[in-house]
Amino acid sequence: METQERFEDGMLDVGDGHTIYWRTQGNAQAPAIVILHGGPGGAMNPQWADLLDAQKWRIVLFDQRGCGRSTPFGELRNNGLADLVGDIEALREHLGIAQWAVFGGSWGTTLGLAYGAAHPSRCLGFLLRGIYLARSEDTDWFLWGVRRVYPDVHARFLDAIEQAAGRRPASAREVLEFSGAPLSRFDATSTALARAWRDYESTLSRVNHEKQEDESDARTEEESSRAAIAMALLERHYMADELPPPALLPAVPRFAHLPCQIVHGRFDMVCPADQAQALADAWPGATFQIVDAAGHWTFDPGVATVLREAGKRLRIEMDGAKPAA
Structure with missing residues (x-):
């Protein structure tokens, strides 16, 4: 099959006075994966896309409400977890994507789990780094x-x-x-x-x-x-x-039939690794890797390497994943 690599970007009006900036790249004919940045307020980091094989994925990034190129800058009104989950779904529909995988880091894992709980049928799998369950x-x-x-x-x-x-x-x-x-x-x-x-x-x-x-x-x-x-x-x-949001761990069974790769630095001082362990315990089919001599940063020693390999495994597992019962 001939691949078609392309780059597109734009602004999407998501209501409530908010407009989000988005961009896509990679293979337009491949399964899509949406990247959820950290923070909140961290804005997209295009370097995250480099951790994925652009020939195997249609990569979607966007700036969440109030940050990056999204407008209005710094707006706190109508800016909550449910709003962001709605924005992900609105972006999926806008891009004409039937289903996609979710790649989130830190706060992006919180958002990814919340999205999975709200829209499990739209998810193909999960790649999660630096788990933040957002409990008190x-x-x-x-x-x-x-x-x-x-x-x-x-x-x-x-x-x-x-x-x-x-x-x-x-x-x-x-x-x-x-x-x-x-x-x-x-x-x-x-x-x-x-x-x-x-x-x-x-x-x-x-x-x-x-x-x-x-x-x-x-x-x-x-x-x-x-x-x-x-x-x-x-x-x-x-x-x-x-915060805290509705408890995320009890919602995992809604999408636990899907493949998941969990990557976490052992010496993560922002989000200690017991959060990743709790998620892995709630998701028996997930692959959980703790990276020694690494912290919370996406590109900390070892983390980026493990993420690249985890992304490859997720792509393979998605091809063999079974649909929900």
Whole structure:
């Protein structure tokens, strides 16, 4: 069969005043896979598509509400988990795709599981990296519990909140409470706090903290600040106002007949590996790989290599997957 590689992009009006940016690439005749970025607010990273064989997949990426090229930027109204699940389905229909696989990382795994629960018949399989179940204890770890491993990094994070808000948080709840107003102002104080939030998460994400080139190195100062604001603003919004979602693990049996590849760094300090283990326990047919000497970052040592192989296995498993009973 002759393959047809193409690149397309556009804007899709999803209602509620929101428009999302999308792009497709790869083999237009192959099974589709939608990539769900992290954050919330992280925006798409085209480098994720490089982890997949473009000859074997029609790859779909998009920026979730309020971030990246989607508009309006930083909008929190009508921006919740159910809205994003609806956007995925609207994009599928817009592109004329009957079914697709789901590739998500971090918050993208939360969103992917929620989408699978809502639309299991539209899913072909799952590739999930850095599992975030979005339970209260999972969010509390990121905002507070991790200080037991990174006391210095956590202290600098609290310093930034205190400088912006005039009060120093004494709990995860106060991190969210005190940071809300400063992040919403879109001024110099907001930018400084957003950058501190971004740096905090970036540090926790990697095992090797030496300078490594990534997609952020090519950004201008303005682009870097804008990306940091979207990440911090939307993460804080979801953690404070939208989470925890309906329990995700009890919904797994709705789509557990589908193939799934779970990849998680053993030393993930953003989303500890017990979350991935809990998902694997709920999904007996899933393949679960813990990557040693790796953290939360998609391109941390070993993670990218394992993801490439997991993507190949998923593609093979999809061909032999049995339909739901």
